[in-house]
Amino acid sequence: MTRIIHGIDVGGTKIELVSHDEDLTPLHRRRIDTPTQGIQEFIEAVVGLVEEADDCVGAATAVGVGIPGFVDPRTGCHVSANIPALRGHRVARMLQASLKQPVNVANDCHCFALSEANGGAAARFDSMFGLVIGTGAAGGYCVNGRLLKGRNGALGETGHTPISAAVLQGHGLPIFECACGQRGCLERYVSGSGLRAIYTHLSDSQLDGQGIMALACAGDSAARQALAVHLDILASSLASLVLHLDPGAIVLGGGLSKLSHLYEELPEQVTRHLVRGLISPPILPPAFGDAGGTRGAAVLALSLLRAEDARAC
Template sequence: MAEAARTAVGYGIDIGGTKIELVACDAKTLDVRHRRRIATPQGDYHGFLAALEQLVADADAELAQTDAAVGIALPGVRDRRSGLQLSANVPALTGRAVAADLQARLRRPLRFGNDLQCFALSEAHGGAAEGYPSMFGAILGTGAGGGYCLDGRLVAGFNGLAGEWGHWSVPAHLLQRHGLPVIECACGLRGCVERYVSGSGLVALYRHFGGDASEAGAVFAQADAGDARARQVLAIHLDLLGHSLAALVLAVDPHVIVLGGGLSQHAPLYDVLPAAVSAHLFAGVQVPPIVPPRFGDAGGARGAALLALS
């Protein structure tokens, strides 16, 4: 019985800029048996570590566990040589050996990914990509990024960066076509895809052309109300997004693309996006199905639990 208890569940922790969520998933059915969210400690690294330790202890107590494996979706990028977080939307984590420090505190099997990769893994198992030989989860939120799964397994790559399509560059001819500047990116590169096609990128495009909006939904609303500027910006955004997803098709040729993030909730996008992707592919290349997610914003923690159970 003790061995069965140890392997009954896997914990998944999704660390976001405003919240941290832990879910415990049944090892056989993937049903969620426990869930808890807390606010993310922003400026206190040791408080952050203590908060995760307490989340795991609370789950252990409720589920009568002692050493359940934990998958953790860390924000940003982790340098595999030094173990340090290179960038994160939780400032207190940047430059810290988060993985090593959590291992020392939790003293159990840990698996690490990022929130984008965990989203993809979740959608590959019981989600919108269930049954497909390969899938790409493309996040269109505050930023743009994703994850790639092959036969249900996450492909992380040499640096753990597989899926970071948001930091590919928009070609100069597209920027010139639409009269757009080369925008600096926080990653240190210039002209990154995410600065143009993410939700925040859409807002930046609208403002560049003289519009006034604080979030992407307002741009869609203005277009629906007949605003010519908003419609022009959405056409530009669609062209840039179509090109970036066409590049994904040429690079990894997924059998399905699952969109995530705030823009994935805009239903009309699914009707027009396939043609926008096809416009940037050569003759004979088929655009794979582009579909909305099944688990929405719950995918990160669920995917992290799948990491723990893999």
């Protein structure tokens, strides 16, 4: 009998559920807007998605949920810069109580990395880092297909590491405030909003990443400079990542992962920032694109089933 797994990807603007079988074949998909009123509305929205999916494809054996942020190990409460309604609540415990099914909750970018490490772009590598650069910037680190979370469960929160003042001054950029409460965080420069902020600082105009790319291709000097600055800051941060974790591959996700010049130019730029004799790992586009979050959440749920199967043997 086929067991059903629901993978849920929670974002700042949308919640998506995809039901899978044990081979991770998609069976059902549903997307709704992320509730903004409070934690109870959020829980009810997730429960509604699961109940609808259960009616469509059968009751799930397990549910995986990817959520931005991490859990404070001292309080068990969620910490999230992107979804204020979740802050200060024990979200995983509330979902478990409301769904009455086995639930595994992890950081959404961790889920992206899990997906790409298991049958995705980095499947052939012993280790990988999956970096999502979209609304924010964060990632996950997998070794032999298994996610490493770290003591605080925050391994991969690279978007909230500070950029050195020297790098910002070298590009003539101000130190931007970050929603996490710090200043000069990497996320404020390499995310989609970061690229827009760089372009606005250079041109006094506002465009999204694709628009900036189009202008750059047409020869616009401010757009070309914005892309060059963004590329250099991203390359510098990835070089630091290589020195700390030395992954076999880096897979990019999120909206900016669609910018083709990143794959053409980043490896050389990362190597330029490294100690002489070291080279950049392969930098790859995602195999599953926008589906990576829900698929990774399904991998997360599948780990619950396999653990139960192992205990039963």
